[in-house]
Amino acid sequence: MRAGGLADEIVGTARSAETRATALEIGICDRVYDTAAEAVQGADLVVLAVPVGAMAAIAAEIAPHLAAGATVTDVGSVKQAVIAAVAPHIPAGVHFIPGHPLAGTEHSGPRSGFASLFQNRWWLLTPAEGTDPAALARLLSLLVAMGANVDVMDAAHHDLVLAVTSHTPHLIAYTMVGVADDLRRVTDSEVIRYSAAGFRDFTRIAASDPTMWRDVFLNNKEATLDILGRFTEELFALQRAIRLGDGEHLHAYFTRTRAIRRGIIEAGQDTAAADFGRSAQVQAGVKPAGVNPAGVNPAGEEH
């Protein structure tokens, strides 16, 4: 938003004085406040960017201080639980439009943001029926101006799609790295020394924020358990094929999955969410000038 000149003023808050000072120092906020209650006063748009499990408390804190006509959105990775936590606190005359950018890294904190983070990435919105169309259009055009492709969908559908494309894969990465760590004790660090690219990718994902991901799994329980159940069934089928020497089964399975990967690349997608049907889609048409002036990642971190 800063790089595209999309907001007159950006005001922030965070729990620690260090985070607030960093936000000012690197110029992502014009002003910072010690509390969320102070930060939201007079704001046209309020973006809740805390772990899913912290959304309810923040919503309760800011509710009495929201300006009439303001829009509240969030970036939580789960939507039904966030709606249940936040919506009851939103006063009449304030628009609540839940959202989820499908963009991020394993890094946390203000230095991990970078201006091109949302460019050509999906940003899903899950507004309730009856949401003010003008408020929805306003938020949507802001996200498009930030370079995102916006899609509007039902919250339950979102949670199922993300259980497939993001939540269960993270759980599998966490597990695989845990297994390798157990093994490392036996093999005296060979697993780390000889880790190939596939395992390194798992370790990047498994380095993601523990609080964020604890909250994702606790708040998207049903969909994650559903997909995890299907995953273990398929895993057992592959395990059986290996035990029986059923090369045909393995080859057919890997051929099918290779076609899925190629399909994603041909469609130019970074995420597979779009394959699950959508009720509305707006391709990013506006590319704000001057985006990402400092390079892809000002923190110079791997992402």
Ligand SMILES: NC(=O)c1ccc[n+]([C@@H]2O[C@H](COP(=O)([O-])OP(=O)(O)OC[C@H]3O[C@@H](n4cnc5c(N)ncnc54)[C@H](O)[C@@H]3O)[C@@H](O)[C@H]2O)c1
């Ligand atoms: N990192 C990603 O890849 C990614 C992508 C899309 C959406 N999200 C979602 O965005 C949200 C924020 O994640 P992030 O990656 O920006 O994390 P972050 O760690 O960079 O920022 C989270 C902020 O919330 C604060 N916070 C944590 N617990 C709190 C509490 N109990 N009360 C008040 N503040 C609290 C932290 O101090 C921090 O300032 C999460 O809901 C996450 O699910 C993350």
Ligand SMILES: O=C(O)C(=O)C[C@]1(C(=O)O)C=C[C@@H](O)C=C1
């Ligand atoms: O690349 C990564 O580090 C991510 O995992 C980002 C990722 C994802 O699964 O795609 C993680 C969680 C979000 O809610 C959205 C994006």
